[in-house]
Amino acid sequence: MSASTSTRRPNGSVRGANNHNQSQRRPVAHFDIQNGLPDRSRVNGNGLDPDSLDHSSDSSVSSSSHTVNGTKSRRPNMSRKASSPMAPAFMVSAPGKVIVFGEHAVVHGKAALAAAISLRSYLLVTTLSKSQRTVTLNFRDLGLSHTWNIDALPWDVFQQPSKKKFYYDLVTELDPELVEAIQPHVGVVSKHLPEEQRKIHIRSASSFLYLFLSLGSPQSPGAIYTLRSTIPTGAGLGSSASVCVCLSAALLLQIRTLSGPHPDQPSEEAETQIERINRWAFVGELCIHGNPSGVDNTVSAGGKALIFRRADYTKPPTAIPLPNFPELPLLLVDTRQSRSTLTEVAKVGELKKAHPVVTESILEAIDQVTGSAQRLLQDPDFVGDCEETLEHFGTLIRINHGFLVSLGVSHPRLERIRELVDYADIGWTKLTGAGGGGCAITLLRPDAKPEVVRDLEQKLATEGFNKYETTLGGDGVGVLWPAVLRNGSDEEGGVEIDQQKFENAEGTQGIEQLVGVGYHEKREGWKFWKRATQ
Numbered sequence: 001m002s003a004s005t006s007t008r009r010p011n012g013s014v015r016g017a018n019n020h021n022q023s024q025r026r027p028v029a030h031f032d033i034q035n036g037l038p039d040r041s042r043v044n045g046n047g048l049d050p051d052s053l054d055h056s057s058d059s060s061v062s063s064s065s066h067t068v069n070g071t072k073s074r075r076p077n078m079s080r081k082a083s084s085p086m087a088p089a090f091m092v093s094a095p096g097k098v099i100v101f102g103e104h105a106v107v108h109g110k111a112a113l114a115a116a117i118s119l120r121s122y123l124l125v126t127t128l129s130k131s132q133r134t135v136t137l138n139f140r141d142l143g144l145s146h147t148w149n150i151d152a153l154p155w156d157v158f159q160q161p162s163k164k165k166f167y168y169d170l171v172t173e174l175d176p177e178l179v180e181a182i183q184p185h186v187g188v189v190s191k192h193l194p195e196e197q198r199k200i201h202i203r204s205a206s207s208f209l210y211l212f213l214s215l216g217s218p219q220s221p222g223a224i225y226t227l228r229s230t231i232p233t234g235a236g237l238g239s240s241a242s243v244c245v246c247l248s249a250a251l252l253l254q255i256r257t258l259s260g261p262h263p264d265q266p267s268e269e270a271e272t273q274i275e276r277i278n279r280w281a282f283v284g285e286l287c288i289h290g291n292p293s294g295v296d297n298t299v300s301a302g303g304k305a306l307i308f309r310r311a312d313y314t315k316p317p318t319a320i321p322l323p324n325f326p327e328l329p330l331l332l333v334d335t336r337q338s339r340s341t342l343t344e345v346a347k348v349g350e351l352k353k354a355h356p357v358v359t360e361s362i363l364e365a366i367d368q369v370t371g372s373a374q375r376l377l378q379d380p381d382f383v384g385d386c387e388e389t390l391e392h393f394g395t396l397i398r399i400n401h402g403f404l405v406s407l408g409v410s411h412p413r414l415e416r417i418r419e420l421v422d423y424a425d426i427g428w429t430k431l432t433g434a435g436g437g438g439c440a441i442t443l444l445r446p447d448a449k450p451e452v453v454r455d456l457e458q459k460l461a462t463e464g465f466n467k468y469e470t471t472l473g474g475d476g477v478g479v480l481w482p483a484v485l486r487n488g489s490d491e492e493g494g495v496e497i498d499q500q501k502f503e504n505a506e507g508t509q510g511i512e513q514l515v516g517v518g519y520h521e522k523r524e525g526w527k528f529w530k531r532a533t534q
């Protein structure tokens, strides 16, 4: 984890960014999630502002009838309630992504084109009773479960006026003093595990604690955060970003600083919420990856497809939605070769140090590839599913992969996939994500014969590769509040999601059947913030 503090103020260069002016900056945000959450709180980014609670119009706040100047009126009962009601369990979900063009180059200020996929992470948040002062991180897929005593966490460091962040702040670097303060609390995680596995747990725990302490307050309620994901970990499909988007959204919801999502929410307002979630997800990514570009969390938060660029790391990135992004016939194949994004990104950094001019020209060429794809997609005469478009995209995919090989981030297993596809002559292949293992995407030729594709898939399976079924361009972060599903049946009031069942759901199918956002089954309840131009 890196570097120095910065609490930069939003300067608005992200499309749809939250342009707070000074007067908006202080406290106040209304939380008005539909379907259950009271629109009653005023917050200061540290959590609930206690002065506002009992003055609200929420029906759960008691009121009394009394006489003023001879007229009977109702006014809020000013006596403070002994305790606020426990929030119901709720869920958030965020997608993984594929980078179609521009990985690695994007870390060095170039553009990337990325799209959300239908594989997703799901986070169930269960609030504990007031007397239970613990917070549990239950990352079931990783075998990580750890409970901290909330009152023993280093709030004093995180709450110092010079350190305290607000929910709308733009944080682009981790604060070394804050990182230091959480070390004793992450250092106790999964001590029994081998070093490699423990590293993963420690990074996950750091990411959670940094966000929890930045967004929460010593008065934060006890809670259990249980995460399940259908995105393979470390395969280049943005699993870490989707986890960070879930954590950020859940914590911001808990401190009541988000409005919506609801179907008739104005798109600019939805953009503001997406941007807010995205900013804190990036902070989570900083804890896991050290030097992320932010493309993964930006796609995961807003969904669909976009062109992303972060030319200046001290400023927000630009993200241009691509509403015309076509449904490409893609084959997504996992090498099952594990790798770390952090290591692969560092490799390119080293190459750039050793061969600055050559490396920069490769990165620049990748930028040209992404630019060519962008121009094609933004052409008013663009037709998504024609042969010419696929040929154009395919050629760019092949070129982009070649550049990634030159940067040294491919792997023999990735090259084997490319070789098998090239022999079958049915499409164009590139690695996606950080490389060094992980996944490859193949854009299939329109005339690829189904039996040849089947034959290839068979070969890939025989050689130990994994194929994923996914669709591109899905929704971004979504909320299910409360964590109750109707499943299109007549069940009275729906079925509450059971913590145990969620933990024990088997594989992608099990998770999707239980809580999925509805790609493969009829499902009500999930709601999504939608970007402006989609």
Ligand SMILES: Nc1ncnc2c1ncn2[C@@H]1O[C@H](COP(=O)(O)OP(=O)(O)O)[C@@H](O)[C@H]1O
Binding pocket: 139, 140, 141, 142, 200, 201, 203, 204, 227, 228, 229, 231, 232, 233, 234, 235, 236, 237, 238, 239, 240, 241, 243, 288, 339, 340, 341, 342, 433, 434
């Ligand atoms: N199912 C999961 N549950 C909890 N954390 C996860 C899960 N999947 C991924 N992560 C987090 O993401 C990290 C993997 O990130 P990374 O190596 O960049 O892979 P990817 O390319 O999929 O993002 C893990 O170390 C962990 O912190």
Ligand SMILES: C[C@@](O)(CCOP(=O)(O)O)CC(=O)O
Binding pocket: 099, 102, 103, 104, 105, 106, 107, 235, 236, 237, 238, 239, 291, 292, 293, 294, 295, 296, 341, 345, 432, 433, 434, 435, 438
């Ligand atoms: C290599 C990179 O461009 C994409 C990494 O994607 P993933 O972590 O492999 O899903 C890094 C980044 O953009 O932060």
